[in-house]
Amino acid sequence: ELKVEQNPLFLSMQEEKNYTIYCNYSTTSDRLYWYRQDPGKSLESLFVLLSNGAVKQEGRLMASLDTKARLSTLHITAAVHDLSATYFCAVDIPPAQGGSEKLVFGKGTKLTVNP
Amino acid sequence: DTGVSQDPRHKITKRGQNVTFRCDPISEHNRLYWYRQTLGQGPEFLTYFQNEAQLEKSRLLSDRFSAERPKGSFSTLEIQRTEQGDSAMYLCASSRTTRPYEQYFGPGTRLTVT
Numbered sequence: 001e002l003k004v005e006q007n008p009l010f011l012s013m014q015e016e017k018n019y020t021i022y023c024n025y026s027t028t029s030d031r032l033y034w035y036r037q038d039p040g041k042s043l044e045s046l047f048v049l050l051s052n053g054a055v056k057q058e059g060r061l062m063a064s065l066d067t068k069a070r071l072s073t074l075h076i077t078a079a080v081h082d083l084s085a086t087y088f089c090a091v092d093i094p095p096a097q098g099g100s101e102k103l104v105f106g107k108g109t110k111l112t113v114n115p
Numbered sequence: 116d117t118g119v120s121q122d123p124r125h126k127i128t129k130r131g132q133n134v135t136f137r138c139d140p141i142s143e144h145n146r147l148y149w150y151r152q153t154l155g156q157g158p159e160f161l162t163y164f165q166n167e168a169q170l171e172k173s174r175l176l177s178d179r180f181s182a183e184r185p186k187g188s189f190s191t192l193e194i195q196r197t198e199q200g201d202s203a204m205y206l207c208a209s210s211r212t213t214r215p216y217e218q219y220f221g222p223g224t225r226l227t228v229t
């Protein structure tokens with residue numbers, strides 16, 4: 001059974017500091033997703049990583065995927081208050097690898113950026 | 116492209132009542148997914164459809180839950196004899212079969228069972 005673990009679960013940062021959120025998963029897959037969720041809201045797609053070594057950047061966020069280590073990272077550069085939210089990683093396994101393409105989510109990392 | 120829509124956005128019901136939620140996917144998206152998210156947790160997969168066929172159901176989906184997608188367009192999720200443990204956000208997502216890795220989520224229906 002596919003399991004996805006994120007750490008840390010809570011992260012309090014100061015503005016302008018850098019930090020990394022980690023996402024480990026238990027079963028071979030080359031598809032990983034990062035989502036952002038604001039309180040009471042739905043999920044906003046941030047990144048879709050579809051191959052080993054994939055790296056994507058948007059503003060102050062950069063995501064990477066190492067399928068051999070079954071690890072993805074979400075790096076935050078020079079945090080600003082607007083980045084405060086909960087960040088989820090999710091993994092699915094395509095049918096060619098024996099899966100069904102349903103997303104399995106981590107528990108989320110609640111990020112608070114303080115002035 | 117108006118996005119995935121869900122109705123209602125909020126539902127408060129008494130224990131034992133039945134509730135039904137609706138999801139309208141992005142047009143031309145033939146895959147539709149239901150997830151449930153409880154407070155402080157990540158979303159959990161419930162079920163998904165390809166066109167009108169329900170292809171997978173999670174063990175989380177007890178006999179009190181039923182989902183349909185009769186014409187391969189909108190979907191309904193019904194919960195019978197609601198329990199307090201059913202209180203959660205119910206999220207719907209849709210995608211194209213050719214691009215299953217692009218799941219777009221709706222705003223969700225927040226259910227509170229009192």
